[in-house]
Amino acid sequence: MASRRTPKLDKKQVVETALRLLNEVGLDGLTLRAIAKELDVQAPALYWHFKNKQALLDEMATEMYRRMTADARLPEGATWQDRIVASQRGLRTALLGYRDGAKVFSGTRFTGTEHAADMEANLRALVEAGLTLPQAVRASTTAHYFTLGFVTEEQGVWPLPGERREGYDVEERAARMADFPLAASAGAEVFQNYEEGFEEGLLLLIAGIAARYGIE
Template sequence: MNTERRAPLDRRRVADAALTLLNEVGLDGLTLRAIAKELDVKAPALYWHFKDKQELLDEMATEMYRRMVAGTPLAPGDSWRERLLKSNRGLRAALLGYRDGAKVFSGSRFTGIVHAEQMEDNLRLFTGAGLSLAQAVRATGTTHVYTLGFVTEEQGVQPLPGERREGYDIEERARLMADFPLSARAGAELFQDYDQHFEEGLALVIAGIGAQYGIE
């Protein structure tokens, strides 16, 4: 008889198992039944903790955020530009660690106030730089949405680092679009060198914030 005691089942343990399974099956294949099998419990046991899949996604996004914050220390002396660079680079790195990470994170609601401390610190930094609270929210929110959208598109091509979906061969695309030479050549800008393109896009957004609100 196996007398080894398993850790008690709670929301965080379920979310941890779901994030592990996510890299194997992706968001479409992530079911409560599959997670229950991973945890060696019956599926109804999970409904004590989550009424539906969206509640589970909320907890998964919260756990992703906890891990991201733990791995992305922010210096008190950051300028507003440095803070936006660090925060969004950290967010992208965190999302890329999971298959469909951006899809899980987008539109999810944090299950506690784990984000409040960093949010307060960011808003204090931005209002201290001369922005109104509304402008500070817009600046941080716009870069956040840029990063989520960028990674969503990136993972549509490369679900995980080193993987690439069929249909995104740059040379084949250029051949098929030979009658549209600029569009054909644009494939190299759209579907490769994601690190460089993310940095360029983020720099554009940050420069726009500075110009729009007149802050250095």
């Protein structure tokens, strides 16, 4: 009886399958065993490419970044404000394309250097505006952390566009918190209008950076 041949796998195929499966099962359900089953191979076959789940998540985040920047272009002479807005809008859009996208992206380490060119340009814009390099790093990472945190909370309500989790009825929440009128009314802002809230948050960030470091 002939032995079963294992299909040849490459890293890209594993990552593409993992990203597709992520939208079906979420981060908690995304195991190497589940990915192997989807690929119709034995789980040990994946360990040729990824020694553990974290290594896979690192590569998934890197691929998400590659896809995010594939067609991204900024006009010549873009200001530091333009760069922060464009990069964070792009990141939010990319993360929202995957179930638990923000959780996958958080805490991962890029496996390539594709991000270096954008990082260099963004830091240079901040330095040329008058910041020291440490200040520029603090400003850009704060914007990055804002987006990751915002989308994590957003996906807690909307795991994917058009898919709303149960338990986030704003009117029911307001009724339960009727003795705390400001907190009750806040639900309409916290759990709705995410697009508007994100854009306002970016404006607050930019204004804060400018005020803190005295730049325009």
